[in-house]
Amino acid sequence: MKGNSKFWLQNNAEIMLHLRCQWIAKSWDNFCDSIFNSFIKPQTA
Numbered sequence: 001m002k003g004n005s006k007f008w009l010q011n012n013a014e015i016m017l018h019l020r021c022q023w024i025a026k027s028w029d030n031f032c033d034s035i036f037n038s039f040i041k042p043q044t045a
Contacts, residue, residue: 022031
């Protein structure tokens with residue numbers, strides 16, 4: 001997350017860390033599937 005000319009707001013950094021954790025844990029496909037499915041089949045209240 002560190003690098004030259006990089007500045008992270010707290011909310012953006014938390015999102016990026018979550019994405020990186022999904023990738024490292026090899027859960028990326030499940031994570032993406034859950035996002036895509038939520039757009040295809042939105043839950044109604």
